[in-house]
Amino acid sequence: MLATMNTCTITKLARAFGLSRSTLLYYDRIGLLPPSGRTAAGYRCYTQRDRQRLERICHFRQAGLTLADIRTLLSSSGKPNAKLLERRFRELGGQLLELRSQQRLLASMLKGVAAGKCPPAVDRVMWVKMLRAAGMDDRAMGRWHTEFERRAPDAHQEFLVSLGIPESEIQRIRKSSAEGAW
Amino acid sequence: MLATMNTCTITKLARAFGLSRSTLLYYDRIGLLPPSGRTAAGYRCYTQRDRQRLERICHFRQAGLTLADIRTLLSSSGKPNAKLLERRFRELGGQLLELRSQQRLLASMLKGVAAGKCPPAVDRVMWVKMLRAAGMDDRAMGRWHTEFERRAPDAHQEFLVSLGIPESEIQRIRKSSAEGAW
DNA sequence: ATTGACCTGTCTATTACTTCACAGTTTAGG
DNA sequence: CCTAAACTGTGAAGTAATAGACAGGTCAAT
Structure with missing residues (x-):
């Protein structure tokens, strides 16, 4: 019992x-x-x-x-001790930045893999699948393009080309990304 | 030597x-x-x-x-082994989501601290300072509001009120956030 | 009563480091 | 040349937050 x-x-x-x-x-x-x-x-x-x-x-x-x-x-129950929270918040911001940069980095690596010798058919469809698998919805994907465009416009262009996306659509995507209008 | x-x-x-x-x-x-x-x-x-x-x-x-x-x-140099990268990419997506949720949570905690007994003068100015210290720029701050509005509109409202922001501006912010027009 | 599934406690291993202690080495200044 | 600071090496131990192994305890059904 x-x-x-x-x-x-x-x-x-x-x-x-x-x-x-x-x-x-x-x-x-x-x-x-x-x-x-x-x-x-x-x-x-x-x-x-x-x-x-x-x-x-x-x-x-x-x-x-x-x-x-x-x-x-x-x-020390009672005292909320906002200092700790604030510190953590600061750390969080850094971590988020870091993660985003990781993501960008990985993106470029995968791009390299796709463009390089061992082409595991990472085309547009595959990419979208991967991004969705990573938990991205449409809105998040828009943000992702926006980030990419903001931080590395050239790489963004290159990346889109590497996916075999026609020039006309690339223009559209990059324009939207630049405006952040998602 | x-x-x-x-x-x-x-x-x-x-x-x-x-x-x-x-x-x-x-x-x-x-x-x-x-x-x-x-x-x-x-x-x-x-x-x-x-x-x-x-x-x-x-x-x-x-x-x-x-x-x-x-x-x-x-x-195993040479072989890009995209599998590893892809796996990591997936993990990253999860981590990003997690971090964002942490951030939201912390936000609400700090809000509680601000609204509660121990008010360490967390007003609007202080908040903006903290967010900037966390590495946010204007655009990121817009995204933050958007997320907040999307996931917890009520809490967003409460939060803005708790910062002593006038109703008129709250309306404006929430409307912009809902549209994601940042 | 007994089987088998599931539970318990303790102990050890893990990852990627960091910290420490202690003794030898190099280097810059006087 | 000498000394003190700053460096080097090794080895051991510690860290967070679990995961896993293991022998044994408990419980429901038979």
Whole structure:
């Protein structure tokens, strides 16, 4: 008899929050989320309070804070400590820029592959498929062209040509991209 | 006498590529970038070829490939292996989405802080400052509003109100955001 | 009671580094 | 020539956030 109606075991808690058992074990080990009790058999017993704490933890994790930061936030509870948030926000901005540059870089690499010796049939259709697979919708794809046009117009032109897109459509795309009118 | 004009020491190489000495030591240890030679004293001697290899490594790292993948790419040189790139591209798309959601979340948290008890004077000016500090330019800020409006119109409204922006301007901003006309 | 599925705890491995400690080497200045 | 700073090497240990292996515990159905 474990669940006294209000407690739950580690795997159940993990599933409820979309985490892995290992993660909760880890959180226990570092003292971030020790279960309120144990059963006779030594099983961890998580209470409602534990669940609430975990919810806050997940919330902060979602926002990308480190466990150390979260510990600080939870212990010095009350004070929102906007400094931490602001710092993280700044970091996020950098990360976004970095990711976008990665994407551009990868794009050019794939372009190189497509244009180079080993042409794995990366034509327009294939590209659109890949971009969709990467989670892009039409709007995002428009933004992608806009970014490409803004940062590297020449490469953008080259890229479109490499996809075998007719000149007339290239003009249209680049014009739209330049205006950001998506 | 170390530098025979074409070789350089570990720290110099590290500085040239914006890496730490430890990183290069690590790359040597795992056999990813062993220096071409050593001085009599045993100091690592990096040649031009080593630098080129490191440049490729950095290039791939920039794109987010793991060192294992990079090793594969560099050893099976020639074959572009578009599979790896494509896979990474997919991952990137996911990461970008994730980051954007983080940003939104953080935004709402900061909003809460601003609206809540501990008001660290997060008004409009402060926000713009923060967003700029996060690397946003006007265009990016427009996109940010657009995203906000698209995904959470109510929260967007609330947010703008919380910044003390007059109703008339809020209308204007939200209308523009909805159209994505930035 | 027993089987089999699923659960538990602990311990170890992973990635890409970083930090540390300690001893030898090079270099610039006096 | 000497000394102090700055560099070098090795090796060990630490980091985040899990993932996986493993032996054993628990539970529902038979």
